[in-house]
Amino acid sequence: xxxxxxxxxDGAFIRAPKGSTVLDAALGAGICIPHLCRVPYLEDIGxxxxxxxxxxxxxxxxxxxxxxxxxxxxxxILSNTDRIRKLRRNIAELLVTEAPNSRAIQDxxxxxxxxxxxxPFRNSDCVLCGRCVRACTGHFGEKAIGFVGRGKDRRVESxxxxxxxxxxxxxxxxxxxxxxxxxxxxxxxPGEGRLCGNCESKMLTEExxxxxxxxxxxxDGFQCERSITNTL
Amino acid sequence: xxxxxxTTLLEGxxxxxxQLIEALQDVQKHYGYISEDSMRxxxxxxxxxxxxxxxxxxFYKAFSLQPRGKNIIAVCTGTACHVRGAKMVLxxxxxxxxxxxxxxxxxxxxxxxxxxxxxxxxxxPVVTENESVHHHMDPGKLRKLIKSLKKGDKEGASHV
Numbered sequence: 154x155x156x157x158x159x160x161x162x163d164g165a166f167i168r169a170p171k172g173s174t175v176l177d178a179a180l181g182a183g184i185c186i187p188h189l190c191r192v193p194y195l196e197d198i199g200x201x202x203x204x205x206x207x208x209x210x211x212x213x214x215x216x217x218x219x220x221x222x223x224x225x226x227x228x229x230i231l232s233n234t235d236r237i238r239k240l241r242r243n244i245a246e247l248l249v250t251e252a253p254n255s256r257a258i259q260d261x262x263x264x265x266x267x268x269x270x271x272x273p274f275r276n277s278d279c280v281l282c283g284r285c286v287r288a289c290t291g292h293f294g295e296k297a298i299g300f301v302g303r304g305k306d307r308r309v310e311s312x313x314x315x316x317x318x319x320x321x322x323x324x325x326x327x328x329x330x331x332x333x334x335x336x337x338x339x340x341x342x343p344g345e346g347r348l349c350g351n352c353e354s355k356m357l358t359e360e361x362x363x364x365x366x367x368x369x370x371x372x373d374g375f376q377c378e379r380s381i382t383n384t385l
Numbered sequence: 386x387x388x389x390x391x392t393t394l395l396e397g398x399x400x401x402x403x404q405l406i407e408a409l410q411d412v413q414k415h416y417g418y419i420s421e422d423s424m425r426x427x428x429x430x431x432x433x434x435x436x437x438x439x440x441x442x443x444f445y446k447a448f449s450l451q452p453r454g455k456n457i458i459a460v461c462t463g464t465a466c467h468v469r470g471a472k473m474v475l476x477x478x479x480x481x482x483x484x485x486x487x488x489x490x491x492x493x494x495x496x497x498x499x500x501x502x503x504x505x506x507x508x509x510p511v512v513t514e515n516e517s518v519h520h521h522m523d524p525g526k527l528r529k530l531i532k533s534l535k536k537g538d539k540e541g542a543s544h545v
Binding site for chain 2: 290296297298299300301302303311312313317319
């Protein structure tokens with residue numbers, strides 16, 4: 154039998170199996186913490202930083218990514234405070250200006266309350282979430298693609314930028330890529346990047362209500378467990 | 386080409402994935418850079434995937450993936466050196482050698498690099514030529530340095 158611990162997330166006492174992450178526990182209990190780089194069956198690396206939470210320990214709060222934070226007995230987590238919302242909005246704003254051509258990222262930005270952007274749109278086609286890289290290395294281990302370079306030159310590539318003979322064309326990297334779901338209006342050309350905001354009517358944008366599940370649709374592979382179980 | 390010697394280079398690292406950086410350092414020291422072939426050999430010998438070798442080699446600035454010249458001239462472009470005219474020194478070096486930073490010169494003798502700080506700010510602008518440090522550089526002194534290096538190479542052995 155798996156051992157269970159009790160954690161306090163946003164005031165709710167949640168039982169979660171030992172060794173699971175705070176994000177998993179929260180999503181399992183229907184507390185929606187926005188997330189992008191997480192894939193349920195892959196190792197989490199905390200790349201997108203969207204799932205940040207406040208971890209209160211000895212009266213001090215520490216901000217960390219919930220996907221890399223393991224549950225502990227008696228933990229106190231706050232996922233929807235003013236501070237978190239402000240930081241998360243900033244992160245979502247940066248992500249959407251980097252890659253406005255993704256329905257998933259546009260929806261996440263809207264969900265995190267981004268109404269205007271203060272940065273120029275880059276129309277890049279990668280946000281380095283690492284979903285493809287982890288799909289290729291983690292579970293099945295082909296290791297045909299990976300991160301190359303560092304800092305602003307970091308990119309996803311195969312060795313020497315040649316077609317890797319290790320790739321067996323399973324297509325898992327493409328299935329998991331947030332850039333494959335284009336916004337409803339179609340692709341934006343460079344320089345025409347904007348917030349699409351198409352789904353505004355469907356989304357609950359009121360800031361304080363962000364902790365509740367609204368059954369958002371982020372495209373295949375991006376739903377949390379709750380919406381998957383709802384549709385089944 | 387590197388096959389017979391690279392196996393001896395990797396002798397101590399065989400089947401030890403955690404020694405990846407040491408292996409790369411040895412190859413870099415021996416060949417001056419890390420070629421595609423040597424990366425493939427390292428991947429085979431150490432049992433690390435090629436992707437991982439390539440990721441690590443491209444991550445660290447200490448590893449060069451392009452061939453480098455016999456003499457490596459590193460111009461410091463840190464704040465203190467910049468204020469004292471490192472830009473002029475760098476431009477002088479580029480025009481003297483005829484290659485952009487990171488590239489190898491046509492005669493295969495020189496590679497220029499720019500580094501962010503050498504930790505000798507009081508002596509700026511600082512230039513290191515191979516392992517020796519030259520202080521208070523200006524375009525004129527650099528020209529002389531490059532000339533003497535070229536001469537040394539022509540005369541043969543004497544210059545190390």
